Amino acid sequence: MKTALVGVTGYGGMVLYQLLQQHPAVTEINLYGHSQTTDQPLSEAVPMFGISATAMIHPYDVATIMAANDVVFFATSAGVTSQVAAPFIAAGFPVIDLSGDYRLKQPATYEKWYHKPAAPQAALDAAYYGLAEFGQVGSAKYVANPGCYATATLLGLAPLAQNDLIQPDSIVVDAKSGTSGAGKKLATSTHFSQTNENLQLYKVDQHQHIPEIMQQLQAWNPEIPAIEFTTTLIPVTRGIMSTIYAKVKPGTTAEQLVAAFETTYQHADFVRFGATLPMLKQVQGTNFCDLGLQYNPVTHNVTVVSVIDNLIKGAGGQAIQNLNQMFGLDAAAGLPTHVIMP
Ligand SMILES: NC(=O)C1=CN([C@@H]2O[C@H](COP(=O)(O)OP(=O)(O)OC[C@H]3O[C@@H](n4cnc5c(N)ncnc54)[C@H](OP(=O)(O)O)[C@@H]3O)[C@@H](O)[C@H]2O)C=CC1
Numbered sequence: 001m002k003t004a005l006v007g008v009t010g011y012g013g014m015v016l017y018q019l020l021q022q023h024p025a026v027t028e029i030n031l032y033g034h035s036q037t038t039d040q041p042l043s044e045a046v047p048m049f050g051i052s053a054t055a056m057i058h059p060y061d062v063a064t065i066m067a068a069n070d071v072v073f074f075a076t077s078a079g080v081t082s083q084v085a086a087p088f089i090a091a092g093f094p095v096i097d098l099s100g101d102y103r104l105k106q107p108a109t110y111e112k113w114y115h116k117p118a119a120p121q122a123a124l125d126a127a128y129y130g131l132a133e134f135g136q137v138g139s140a141k142y143v144a145n146p147g148c149y150a151t152a153t154l155l156g157l158a159p160l161a162q163n164d165l166i167q168p169d170s171i172v173v174d175a176k177s178g179t180s181g182a183g184k185k186l187a188t189s190t191h192f193s194q195t196n197e198n199l200q201l202y203k204v205d206q207h208q209h210i211p212e213i214m215q216q217l218q219a220w221n222p223e224i225p226a227i228e229f230t231t232t233l234i235p236v237t238r239g240i241m242s243t244i245y246a247k248v249k250p251g252t253t254a255e256q257l258v259a260a261f262e263t264t265y266q267h268a269d270f271v272r273f274g275a276t277l278p279m280l281k282q283v284q285g286t287n288f289c290d291l292g293l294q295y296n297p298v299t300h301n302v303t304v305v306s307v308i309d310n311l312i313k314g315a316g317g318q319a320i321q322n323l324n325q326m327f328g329l330d331a332a333a334g335l336p337t338h339v340i341m342p
């Protein structure tokens with residue numbers, strides 16, 4: 001399979017490129033950058049790949065991409081695909097989009113939370129939201145890959161929401177991310193001196209993944225009216241921990257909570273529910289989402305902990321899961337399961 005990747009110079013694109021390189025069904029990876037550029041060696045654009053990286057980044061050109069590839073991945077900043085993906089959609093050419101541009105079904109919601117112009121309604125209607133454990137791409141040609149925080153949070157909430165085990169208005173999510181989640185651009189908040197030995201809350205009640213999480217939660221359980229969702233930048237490079245609190249419905253037992261998680265994920269290759277609360281280091285470098293829970297019989301609250309590598313399960317890894325679904329490949333093909341140690 002011949003694959004195109006736009007945005008290899010970004011953090012998400014770099015990691016997706018590495019995953020595509022080790023995918024057994026991928027025979028060719030063609031890299032594309034901005035439209036107004038000339039060919040550039042990858043080793044020059046991204047020195048981390050090393051001097052032996054021989055690939056070139058070509059100028060972005062729709063016709064060239066469609067002629068030379070079977071599918072295109074966009075690992076571009078928010079606001080890019082809403083402006084440039086229309087020709088692929090018109091041609092029915094397969095697209096997997098890591099950005100948030102096609103995740104939300106209502107244009108006004110996108111514009112409110114992303115502060116950018118939305119893609120056309122018809123294109124949003126046709127896009128498939130690819131939360132890999134809860135559906136199949138099927139015949140869809142445009143996959144909106146879920147956001148990193150949304151992935152960790154939705155996988156942690158799914159068994160509770162789908163089985164109606166919690167008070168719908170009681171969900172509080174305390175989500176924490178490493179700095180690679182913010183992308184490679186420089187910002188005061190991600191400067192080493194600001195991040196190191198520090199914790200910073202940001203976008204409180206303003207985070208763009210709130211409507212994404214709500215859209216999916218309400219599809220599972222229309223009774224859920226809203227969630228409290230906070231995000232904290234933590235001094236690690238990779239990883240998201242989403243700690244979820246909710247009050248259980250009267251009569252719900254710890255055994256029922258555990259059974260809901262075990263049943264929901266019994267056939268999932270990349271979601272592991274365990275007896276202990278998970279930590280970041282058990283998923284860094286892998287496509288796993290690890291989950292654990294604790295029920296407090298005094299307060300009747302359940303605490304769920306969900307951890308992922310934001311650049312793999314939260315981005316390129318889930319994009320590969322969607323590629324595998326789209327092309328009828330083995331669900332686990334090309335996906336890493338070995339953690340970075342120590
Ligand atoms: N980082 C993460 O953990 C996650 C990121 N995402 C999403 O994935 C996308 C990429 O994120 P991330 O890699 O972190 O971001 P970065 O800022 O690190 O990278 C953005 C990439 O997009 C490229 N780009 C920007 N504008 C254009 C354009 N007009 N044409 C071609 N290329 C363009 C940049 O090129 P250049 O180098 O030339 O500027 C760069 O390669 C974003 O939409 C993000 O929201 C989703 C889940 C997790």
Ligand SMILES: CC(=O)N[C@@H](CCC(=O)OP(=O)(O)O)C(=O)O
Pocket residue numbers: 078098099100147148177178179180181182183208209231233
């Ligand atoms: C640590 C950090 O800043 N993370 C980013 C991740 C969001 C992201 O990638 O969001 P979209 O894909 O929806 O654009 C943030 O919180 O905005």
